[in-house]
Amino acid sequence: MLAKSMLFGLGVLTVATAARADVSVCISVSATGPASALGSTQQNSVRFLPPKVADQTLRYTVYDDATDTSLATQNARKCVNDQAADVLIGGSGTPTAAAIAPVAAEAQIPFLSLAPFAAKGDQSKWSFVVPQPMRVMIEAIVGDIKTKGIKKLGYIGYNDSLGDLTLNSLLPLAQAAGITVSPIERFARNDTSVTAQVLKIVAENPGAVLVVGSGAPAAGPNLALAERGYSGQIYHTHGSASPAFLQVAGASANGTILPVGPIGIVEQLSDDNPSKIIGAKYKTSYEAVFGAGSISSFGGYLYDAALIVATTTPKALEAGKPGTPAFRNALRTAFENLPGVPGVHGVYASTPDNHELADNAKSRVMTRVVGGKLTLLP
Secondary structure, three states: OOOOEEOOOOOOEEOOOOOOOOEEEEEEEEEOOOHHHHHHHHHHHHHOOOOOOEEEEEEEEEEEEEOOHHHHHHHHHHHHHHOOOOEEEEEHHHHHHHHHHHHHHHOOEEEEEEEOOOOOOOOHHHHEOOOOOOOHHHHHHHHHHOOOOOEEEEEEOOOOOHHHHHHHHHHHHHOOOOOOEEEEEEEEOOOOOOHHHHHHHHHHHEEEEEOOOOOHHHHHHHHOOOOHHOOOEEOOOOOOOOHHHHHHHHHHHHHOEEEOOHHHHHOOOOOOOOHHHHHHHHEEEEEHHHOOOOHHHHHHHHHHHHHHHHHHHHHHOOOOOOOOHHHHHHHHHHHHHOEEEEEEEEEEOOOOOEEOOOOOOOOOOEEEEEEEEEEEEE
């Protein structure tokens, strides 16, 4: 019988069964802090993860990093030292994901990142990115801008590693499409105003503006642009595909175009979409507990990460028992040879040379916000 214990004082949730050689899945998410709109849905999703595979128990331990990179590092070390983790999952945002990666590499434990980030050096051997690569999403945005004949794109995004990652993808793609990116403005996740940045954008009056943020903070640019009468097309990345953005932005979000994973509009997918059935199951389970409209694409990344672990565990068990280097290395090898695992965000495939597991067009759909809801673009 599955037993659950929640130790809120320690910021840790443990879901476990009685004791034998369980597969230890240790998770660090931003359940509180500026990225809580992302991490809270991930923490909520733990109860829906597969408890067993091939008669092998999957034991989940969840820590809250409070959107703090130093706490994310500490949590990763707790996973290694206290939980004997076989796999690390986490990083609700790019900065916290980047903080976990070196700990995973040092301990030689595979790491499934819940946020896009660029692993460095030896970290790349042990790190795997579950969300869609930023390049895949930016390609869709740039393609839409080019189709509309827009030649100048304003940019406002986080002044952290997520913003850097996006710009590194955007600038060469925009140049190749004949699109000028100007001005380029940045803001912090905890900024309460982006008025100064938006005034510079409005002064140049580009044909479109790309906003790079996540959760509620991503609403700030929309609100400020609306206040100043900006009438061009506004785009967002998939970081804004959350109820928090839609609720805070309100009417200013309407008309915004953004690429999202299939789970973002699962009920609008065609019946032959590989994410349709599994996405509908996750959405129904989640909203039965947390209410209609509560699902977020970010919880879906955790859900898919656990599906990847469940899919690869039987093969890894052939190499060794959980808790051993042989098992962890076999799990890592399985992660980099995924043949096409369906999830709520698309189909996951990988090679030893490409650890971005959702690097394909099946992992994205283009949407427009209409009446405060995401609607599939034709």
